[in-house]
Amino acid sequence: MADITDQIPERIPINLIVNGVRRTLEVVPWTTLLDALRDRLELTGTKKGCDHGQCGACTVLIDGRRVNSCLTLAVMKDGAEITTIEGLAKDGALHPLQQAFIDHDAFQCGYCTPGQICSAAGLLAEGHARGADEIREVMSGNLCRCGAYPNIVAAIEQAMSRS
């Protein structure tokens, strides 16, 4: 194909601060942040669902903002601070959202849960959502095929009221 480069690009060294720890790795340009986290850094808490930004299972926080890691190139995030589900608990204590998801039974199979919780952490940091309707609206980028939505909203309301 004429539009495809003949050369395999050099691997590019990047630094990521992942859950507070500096990690250095070399990536080819088309490595997504999701694949770098899962396959290179062995942080498999972040899930690959649709791989097209439609399901939200891959949600992580970059510099405190929730994003789809499947649509993010790792090389573009050199120097960024990444928070994944593995980085939310502190000193053995669950993050209030993790505890709230348990309290409200806000999952069944659990596959979407890391993305739901990271997305909810972003939601709390943004501070725009007030009440269940607004929580539902700004959580619409996270699908739950088990249909645990009412409990997810209740869990986020609990964490919001205590934060």
Add this chain to the structure above:
Amino acid sequence: MNNFQYSRASDVADAIRLLAADPNAKLIAGGTNLIDLMKENVERPSRLIDISRLPLRDIEETADGGLRIGALVPNSDLAYHPLIEQRYPLLASAILAGASAQLRNMASVGGNLMQRTRCAYFYDTTTPCNKRSPGTGCSALDGLNRNHAILGTSSSCIATNPSDMSVALAALGALVHIAGSAGERTLALTDFHRLPDDKPHADTNLGSGEIITAIELPPRGFARNYSYLKIRDRLSYAFALVSVAAALELEGNAIIEARLALGGVAHKPWRSLEAEAALRGQAATPDHFGRAADLLLQGATARSHNGFKIELARRAVVRTLMQATSATPQSQAHKKIA
């Protein structure tokens, strides 16, 4: 995704130089649409030029009282910016009607203008598509065309522009600032996107070596009487079947100024100066709104599955203008349509 080379632009001039050096290169900012299209093999750039670190993130007041918004301002930052919320709430509302919170955090203003159609045949590389592969034909003409355009179509393409933000920008009379090797230029937002005619591969009038640097809002923000109504198959995180941006300036019940744009119905945000002129000087009543809707929808034609959009758009226009008149804009969280 195909293999590609990666460059990080050091400034706008560097980005323009890198673009000129490689005709198959593409700019990347938020990447939310481009990476997706690359995963689908619809886009196969030889090089990505990373512009995400360029200093195009300011929102500044202009001398005439408008706003200049850097091309790299994330969609969410724009929607929640105090000056946008206070002076251009129509724009804030339209942005928050689109995509998901995560995507709005990533996507840039310039990238929103550059996003490509969500026509299923454009995405499906096993089917003919004049937009993806010029000259191969249009699968939507006689295919599943429920989501497709009813205005400004051609025999080559009936795809729609998917942006919500652009519909509000069209109604507000926004400008697009562009830089290229020949210098800088400015286009009206309504001239930035184009109709498909016989060249549907070109979504916009942006030159191949050019970069969007900013969008500019004129001073008039219609902050009191406005509404953005988006009709879609699910309540959130879906593209519009029909959307309406309406903005009015009223004196009592008399319309001093009117702006009206449709999304989800054409290859570009659809605005009709004739429809707006017909509203000026009239009373803000459903009858006059219906007449404006008829003018806005003049020439609408349906294919086999999208005929419902014509009546839907007409009713949505009237409803949105009523919401604007009563200063009760459509909420993007509470979905009941008042």
